[in-house]
Amino acid sequence: MASRYDPQGAEPKWLAAWEAGDVYRAKSPSEAGNAPKAYVLEMFPYPSGRLHMGHVRNYAMGDVVARYKRARGYNVLHPMGWDAFGMPAENAAMKQGVHPGEWTYKNIADMRAQFMKLGLSLDWSREFATCDPEYYGAQQEIFLKLYEAGLIYRKASKVNWDPVDQTVLANEQVIDGKGWRSSAPVEQRELTQWFFKITDYAEDLIAGLETLERWPDKVRTMQANWIGRSEGLQMRFEWSGDTPDGFDDGVEIFTTRPDTLFGASFIALSPDHPLTLQLAEDNEALQAFRAECAKVGTSEEAIEKAEKIGFNTGLSVKHPFEDRELPVWVANFVLMGYGTGAIFACPAHDQRDLDFARKYDLPVIPVVLPSGEDAEAYEIGKDAFTGPGQIFNSDFLNGKSIEDAKAAAINTIESSGHGTRTVNYRLRDWGVSRQRYWGCPIPVVHCPTCGIVPLPKSELPVRLPEQVSFDVPGNPLERDEAWKSCTCPKCGGDATRETDTLDTFVDSSWYYARFASEENMAERAYWLPVDQYVGGVEHAVLHLLYARFIARAMGSVGLMDVANGEPFAGLFTQGMVTHETYKDPDGNWISPAEVNFDGNPPVHGETGAPITVGPIEKMSKSIRNTVDPDAMIAQYGADVARMFTLSDSPPERDVEWTQAGVDGAARFAQRVWANFDALPEAPTQEDASGDGDLRRTSHKAVAAVEQAVDEFRFNSAVATLYEWTNTIKKAADTAPEAERVEACSLFARCLQLFMPHLAEECWSRLGHDTLIVHAPWPKKDPALLKDDLVTLPVQVNGKRRSEVQVAADAAPKDVEAIALADPNVTAHTDGKTIKKVIVVPGRIVNIVVA
């Protein structure tokens, strides 16, 4: 009597068995013996309180890798924890009046329970939340060591201010002029803030990208662009005429085009350049001009539309090579944050300079001649020429290529003492101060006599105060006089605590090391780097850049030791889970659970109102197109939910969640079970012999799954499992029993990566009283992977005309003879001259006729 697989009964049973056996605990280096280590990690979640399908997919992918490595004999570390500091907890506190900590720990408990039901092969013994005082205390210790090492400083500067979240943001956290979390337009404010010296590692962070062979090119490119290395010349233009006070040496500029120095027509200062500020002090017109510049926003659109505007200071400088003067302007398109905040402009070969020059009627002197142009007649119109060419109009640089001219110009400037070859980076130091409560307190005090004093280790952790109120906007720590007041560790006098907390990206930039070991550096060295990291591409330049920096910084103070400074040897960025969107006639978003799909068109389940089906979007609460993993698990089981997120699309691409697709995965589970159900009770022998068809398919399937998993092509691995299931079913009446048992045994061990509960049920059905998680990866018989006979397509003039069966190891000559004799071939070759026959062994035969 055929039975059905019952996930609701089976899944809790196996979850309990795994927990009882503590089967996913990573072994210590000494326990591991000769087994190689594999550290598999997915980006740890923010405890929002609810699991979503994106989590399911992310963690299901990591779990495939972890299970595969474990089965292949690796000592696997696959931990889980919580990225628990951040704004949402404070927002909840403001709205619902709960303490952020209480809210967070409740969410963690809820989400942990949900995670448990997914059957992930996680080592929960290492779990922590970044808001645990033990964790942030350790982080404060790291802060102090890096401070001591000179990698952290405090300074006043213009910073990005998020007016909604009421805090400063790092450059990486401003997306198109808006806060990454609040989406509010960011303002510029002058504040004194803590910075991490990430720029010290700019060169190393670029160089390290080369070593990251198992990272997506996309992410490497994005990081390289973000760091923005450019080689050039930093040089000084000396005054001609008046010398402004305090700027006796002239104007420092940075350029990547010293080859165009003879084309210089003016100098442009940033509106925020120190010299501009000084000149503005007693110049109202310049003050007005600066105000005008400040009006323009920093969004994409604003910059696109912004017109070039300038202000002539009346000052002028000497050209370094020629006896002429260049006027000094203030221009809105020059950024204070890059290079020196001043440029020399060569309008002929830079579009911005040209736009500016045309507007203010400044000279345009071409110095790069495109090939094929006549030097006498060459003129610049509306478009600057930025392509390759030969230098002209340039005295000692004439006739040189751009590259040669750059080198020659730099050499001349260097030997005259006016400048030096320089590398500039776009990357700015990482501003880590946040004016928020729910974060890691910065472990320093402000003493009226000693200034900034780092706390000794004995006073760590600096705990957040328990009593906190969010009645008034702003930073609650700032208002907490009792918490703030303390004693200076240096002089013993009254002092106040630093009230800024650390950016939560600091928390997530070293947690992988904490998982490896809380304190033991040898154990950290054993596990690190993370062999396979899995997460969303949205962290390409945020978390992933910060973590690479912190790994290096911690390395420099002996807290981490990884090759090349790289914490993540392999990275995989997975796609999102998407879903159709639905709206009612009033334009309100409707969740899929509320839609009745029985009829066509679909209607609202309760009201019967018509529903419009909208575009497929990333699952998101705001457009209500989410599907609750708990509901899926309750109805179909965790295996089906996991399987579906991996089955339909390549892992790096988005997958559209569809009800039909889920039903398909559920049917698959039943077909799998039917194959096992059809086997004899408690078969004794699991290895078959001979070279039967089912054996060949099965051993080939193992090889195919292996390869697909190795290459992160889980959808292909799933397709192989589907196909294999169909083959086993078709062979039910024809293949010998031993072959069917063997096929099922191999199959179950492959299935374990994707549907672990079902795999245990199948394993048990084969008569095992051990767990499949302990079963080694199946061995494939190499002899069965190759066929004795192969079918080769035969083409005539590139068109497929027939196919022939030949021995796999047949000589090309013999294959040629067989192909030429084939009647379907001769029908197309008769009466024609055979010019050439190409035989690609094991692949194809192509006959070329005239």
Place this chain on the structure above:
RNA sequence: GCGGACGUGGUGAAAUUGGUAAACACAACGGACUUAAAAUCCGUCGGCCGUAUGGCCUUGCCGGUUCAAGCCCGGCCGUCCGCACCA
């Protein structure tokens, strides 16, 4: 503007990296079982011609290289992503 990715049936996709295009799945259609439905099973399923063995066409468009191109090269068109007044 700069950088990157992608474009294959009604749909998600596959194609051992230059060698039988469309595996696997979803949807659809036909059939079996059923009083009926669900579930399950069997079959058809890129287009055109043909009763059929079969033939012609087909991987965004145009061209090229090659015995052979979804894959390589050149030029377009389109979609998505990242960065952006970075000197």
